[in-house]
Amino acid sequence: TATVSRRSGNYEPSVWDFNFIQSLNSTYTGECYAKQASELKQQVDGMLQEGAMEQVDQLELIDNLQNLGIAPHFQDKIKQILESIYQSNYGATHKPKQMKDLHATALEFRLLRQHGFHIPQEIFDCFKNEKGDFKASLGEDTKGLLQLYEASFLLTEGESSLEQAREFTTNLLQENLNNIDDDNLSLLVHRALELPRHCMLLRANVRWFLDAYGRRPDMNPTLFELAKLDFNIYQANVQQELKHISSWWKETGLAEKLPFSRDRVVESYFWTTGIEPLEQGHERLLSTKIIMLETVLDDIFDVYATPEELQLFYDVIQRWDLESIEKLPIYMQIYFVALNNTVNEIAYHILKQQGVVIIPHLRKSWMDLCEAYMKEAVWYNNGVKPSLKEYLENAWISVGVPTFLYQVYFLVTNPIEKEATKYLDEYHDIIRWSSMIARLADDVATAGDELERGDVPKSVQCYMNETSASDEEAREAMRLLIWEAWKKLNKYRISSSCPFPEVFIQNVVNLARVGQSIYQYGDGYGYQHFETKNKDRMMSMLFDPVA
Numbered sequence: 001t002a003t004v005s006r007r008s009g010n011y012e013p014s015v016w017d018f019n020f021i022q023s024l025n026s027t028y029t030g031e032c033y034a035k036q037a038s039e040l041k042q043q044v045d046g047m048l049q050e051g052a053m054e055q056v057d058q059l060e061l062i063d064n065l066q067n068l069g070i071a072p073h074f075q076d077k078i079k080q081i082l083e084s085i086y087q088s089n090y091g092a093t094h095k096p097k098q099m100k101d102l103h104a105t106a107l108e109f110r111l112l113r114q115h116g117f118h119i120p121q122e123i124f125d126c127f128k129n130e131k132g133d134f135k136a137s138l139g140e141d142t143k144g145l146l147q148l149y150e151a152s153f154l155l156t157e158g159e160s161s162l163e164q165a166r167e168f169t170t171n172l173l174q175e176n177l178n179n180i181d182d183d184n185l186s187l188l189v190h191r192a193l194e195l196p197r198h199c200m201l202l203r204a205n206v207r208w209f210l211d212a213y214g215r216r217p218d219m220n221p222t223l224f225e226l227a228k229l230d231f232n233i234y235q236a237n238v239q240q241e242l243k244h245i246s247s248w249w250k251e252t253g254l255a256e257k258l259p260f261s262r263d264r265v266v267e268s269y270f271w272t273t274g275i276e277p278l279e280q281g282h283e284r285l286l287s288t289k290i291i292m293l294e295t296v297l298d299d300i301f302d303v304y305a306t307p308e309e310l311q312l313f314y315d316v317i318q319r320w321d322l323e324s325i326e327k328l329p330i331y332m333q334i335y336f337v338a339l340n341n342t343v344n345e346i347a348y349h350i351l352k353q354q355g356v357v358i359i360p361h362l363r364k365s366w367m368d369l370c371e372a373y374m375k376e377a378v379w380y381n382n383g384v385k386p387s388l389k390e391y392l393e394n395a396w397i398s399v400g401v402p403t404f405l406y407q408v409y410f411l412v413t414n415p416i417e418k419e420a421t422k423y424l425d426e427y428h429d430i431i432r433w434s435s436m437i438a439r440l441a442d443d444v445a446t447a448g449d450e451l452e453r454g455d456v457p458k459s460v461q462c463y464m465n466e467t468s469a470s471d472e473e474a475r476e477a478m479r480l481l482i483w484e485a486w487k488k489l490n491k492y493r494i495s496s497s498c499p500f501p502e503v504f505i506q507n508v509v510n511l512a513r514v515g516q517s518i519y520q521y522g523d524g525y526g527y528q529h530f531e532t533k534n535k536d537r538m539m540s541m542l543f544d545p546v547a
């Protein structure tokens with residue numbers, strides 16, 4: 001047969017191979033550390049009890065617990081405290097309190113909204129002058145400006161005052177960036193301007209916050225000890241999970257049989273580090289398998305398969321026809337059986353746990369993904385340049401996040417609510433906007449390499465084709481679209497009209513944060529060798545214990 005010309009993604013073998021992962025070990029799996037941690041938790045629990053604390057001190061403590069990654073241990077207390085603050089400041093019997101301190105007001109606004117309380121943007125009006133602009137004098141209060149900046153990213157559509165706050169604080173913080181005398185504050189401002197707290201994946205930043213917290217003069221030693229210990233115990237657990245995933249991956253033989261695809265165990269696992277609750281390790285393993293199978297499928301469609309092979313493959317998958325796979329090339333046969341195995345494994349896990357059969361749902365989520373992948377492949381093979389609108393309508397699905405979140409719903413929701421599956425099947429807006437954020441972040445980071453090797457025009461290129469924008473201007477335009485998508489996503493955080501349980505909503509919002517985090521420093525997924533910042537963060541998050 002004539003040799004078929006195939007593209008290549010030039011993906012290098014992983015820097016963290018099977019032997020490296022299997023060799024990981026941490027002393028923090030020991031019982032003594034768990035015991036030490038529970039003693040420290042008791043003490044921190046006591047700190048949350050004290051009614052004597054000023055509201056702002058309670059909020060600061062909650063903010064620190066969250067940033068240090070240990071808030072999940074105190075979930076109920078935190079909810080109680082926020083509930084009582086909400087009631088006393090916004091409830092039916094609230095006493096109108098003219099709180100003048102910007103830092104405290106913005107911190108309260110952000111934490112309450114983040115936990116689903118709808119706090120009106122008007123609480124910031126007292127910081128504006130008669131013309132309705134934020135007072136210039138706020139420029140001296142960098143600490144307050146930073147909090148207002150962070151709070152402004154919880155805005156929803158139409159909240160122009162928060163939009164105004166975001167522009168006001170971004171400009172002032174950028175201007176003052178190099179003359180903030182407090183080193184810790186300066187570090188926090190630099191970090192926040194890179195990616196606001198609301199949009200970053202907490203787990204990927206705990207290590208950074210730990211180091212920053214340890215340098216603070218007002219650092220609480222008990223909190224710091226617990227946070228460091230908890231981080232190391234979390235890391236020890238992560239390493240066990242990585243070993244399981246790495247063994248499964250080796251056993252599938254997909255990296256060996258389909259060597260053109262990305263072999264990225266650690267990065268795929270990173271996509272699932274936003275999955276909560278933390279204890280659901282088995283669900284995180286199953287979720288990582290979904291990401292790894294999506295990656296191989298993406299490379300089959302984007303890089304390796306010929307149009308003829310794709311047509312055969314697409315037909316088999318749309319019918320999920322295991323009887324007719326012989327007509328596929330062997331690499332597709334191997335992939336499809338591996339995919340079917342994982343679909344059945346996930347379905348079996350839910351059947352055992354809840355007595356519900358979800359195989360048709362899971363298959364549908366993969367069929368939808370192949371539909372979106374096929375559309376891009378047809379565009380590419382026919383030299384079609386879609387409009388930005390046409391491209392994005394398909395690309396929020398082809399980024400693989402709806403297929404992923406669809407299955408995460410079943411993995412984290414118990415009991416599964418029957419009527420919710422209807423909203424899942426339609427990919428409810430909350431899934432759409434989270435996926436859109438991941439897609440836009442992915443394109444800004446990966447489109448350059450993809451276009452070089454040959455791929456469908458991505459959002460950046462579609463925008464350039466439609467306007468006279470430069471590459472950089474197009475990327476900036478995509479970043480603005482990300483903020484627009486966040487406004488839509490934020491709305492569901494504080495509205496009761498969302499038909500999903502809180503635990504799933506939290507996972508959906510976290511996935512958008514994963515998307516922004518993994519692509520924060522370029523393509524943190526495909527090209528490990530060049531994106532050292534990403535690699536360093538993975539190492540400090542997953543492999544290097546904190547002293």
Ligand SMILES: CC1(C)[C@@H]2CC[C@@]1(C)[C@@H](OP(=O)([O-])OP(=O)([O-])[O-])C2
Binds near residue numbers: 294302398400450
């Ligand atoms: C898990 C994923 C989000 C999905 C499969 C691998 C990804 C990291 C991403 O990879 P990419 O090749 O950039 O996707 P696309 O641009 O071809 O859609 C798409």
Ligand SMILES: [Mg+2]
Binds near residue numbers: 298299302
């Ligand atoms: Mg791709």
Ligand SMILES: [Mg+2]
Binds near residue numbers: 373398
């Ligand atoms: Mg693709």
Ligand SMILES: [Mg+2]
Binds near residue numbers: 446
């Ligand atoms: Mg991409």
